[in-house]
Amino acid sequence: xxTSESDKNQKMSEERKYLLARELVRQMKIFYLHLAIYVCVxxxxxLTLLVTSLVEMDFTRMKYVHYLPTIWGAGVSIHAxxxxxxxxxxxxxxxxxxxxxxKDWEEKKVKxxxxxx
Numbered sequence: 001x002x003t004s005e006s007d008k009n010q011k012m013s014e015e016r017k018y019l020l021a022r023e024l025v026r027q028m029k030i031f032y033l034h035l036a037i038y039v040c041v042x043x044x045x046x047l048t049l050l051v052t053s054l055v056e057m058d059f060t061r062m063k064y065v066h067y068l069p070t071i072w073g074a075g076v077s078i079h080a081x082x083x084x085x086x087x088x089x090x091x092x093x094x095x096x097x098x099x100x101x102x103k104d105w106e107e108k109k110v111k112x113x114x115x116x117x
Contacts, residue, residue, distance in 0.1 A: 013100075024083075031083045038076050042069045 046065055053059045 027083045031079055034079055035076055038072055042072070045069075 045068060049061055049065050053062055
């Protein structure tokens with residue numbers, strides 16, 4: 001009976017790990033899409049401003065070109081930190097695993113002590 005319960009817990013644990021990993025991969029995919037859009041839009045913006053400035057020989061607009069990439073870049077950086085620091089979802093899972101481990105360890109110790117008596 002104990003082995004089937006253990007197998008069931010292990011199977012649930014494996015399924016939970018799979019679901020967490022799948023969610024992490026989904027978040028990484030969204031981040032890389034965000035990063036690609038950031039790069040494409042900012043390269044296009046800078047090239048457009050550079051070309052129009054060269055054609056018109058008016059470089060006054062170029063002094064403002066850094067605002068969008070800087071502010072948006074901060075957002076992309078925060079997004080990267082959230083995704084790649086494993087986020088609160090993984091930390092919750094780790095806490096659950098530690099709790100499960102401590103519980104299992106305590107049960108084993110109690111059984112070991114009872115068997116020795």
